[in-house]
Amino acid sequence: MPDDPDAFAIYPSASGRLLCGGCAAEDRCRLGIAAVDATRFDVVCPAHWQGGPGVAHGGWTAAVFDEVLNLAALSTEPRLVTKSLTVSYLRPVPVERPLLVTAQIDHHAGRDWTVSARMSLAGTPLATAHAELRTRRPDHYARHEAWLASHN
Numbered sequence: 001m002p003d004d005p006d007a008f009a010i011y012p013s014a015s016g017r018l019l020c021g022g023c024a025a026e027d028r029c030r031l032g033i034a035a036v037d038a039t040r041f042d043v044v045c046p047a048h049w050q051g052g053p054g055v056a057h058g059g060w061t062a063a064v065f066d067e068v069l070n071l072a073a074l075s076t077e078p079r080l081v082t083k084s085l086t087v088s089y090l091r092p093v094p095v096e097r098p099l100l101v102t103a104q105i106d107h108h109a110g111r112d113w114t115v116s117a118r119m120s121l122a123g124t125p126l127a128t129a130h131a132e133l134r135t136r137r138p139d140h141y142a143r144h145e146a147w148l149a150s151h152n
């Protein structure tokens with residue numbers, strides 16, 4: 001744990017990837033996301049994320065959207081958290097098949113962002129998502145740690 005938790009930032013990994021705090025040490029995205037650019041992502045659902053036979057767990061789909069929706073805004077604002085995330089599951093998502101996820105910033109004012117994304121297979125939409133993001137306050141993680149310590 002760093003002395004100042006709010007010093008946390010995401011930098012390109014050894015291989016140039018932008019990875020969350022949980023994946024940076026392994027230098028690979030465990031969700032199976034590979035960024036093409038800031039708004040397009042090649043995604044493959046690893047088999048161990050299957051929820052039904054050959055079909056992705058809905059939590060994996062939500063996690064992928066959470067990641068790409070933040071990545072879409074990351075180049076403009078590196079200090080984001082997700083305030084809300086809504087996923088529409090349109091069709092089952094197959095595991096181990098090449099998927100395309102596109103994401104965009106729909107609105108930004110002050111600390112508030114609204115973003116949306118779509119997951120597709122060969123042009124057919126499988127799921128869509130909308131999220132509200134919030135720019136973190138400078139003491140976001142320190143405040144969290146203080147709150148947690150007060151509940152020990």
Ligand SMILES: CCCCCCCCCCCC(=O)SCCNC(=O)CCNC(=O)[C@H](O)C(C)(C)COP(=O)(O)OP(=O)(O)OC[C@H]1O[C@@H](n2cnc3c(N)ncnc32)[C@H](O)[C@@H]1OP(=O)(O)O
Binds near residue numbers: 019070074083145
């Ligand atoms: C990237 C590259 C590859 C990687 C790409 C990106 C990697 C993946 C990105 C993942 C992004 C995520 O999933 S982020 C993780 C998921 N999201 C979160 O953890 C956000 C949790 N929610 C919050 O921190 C907050 O609710 C906010 C920031 C959304 C809104 O807070 P706010 O702006 O301060 O609003 P406010 O109404 O004052 O706060 C609501 C209530 O929460 C409390 N509160 C607010 N902040 C905190 C805090 N830090 N610690 C404790 N408590 C807090 C307030 O006291 C208040 O309590 P009371 O007065 O009501 O009692």
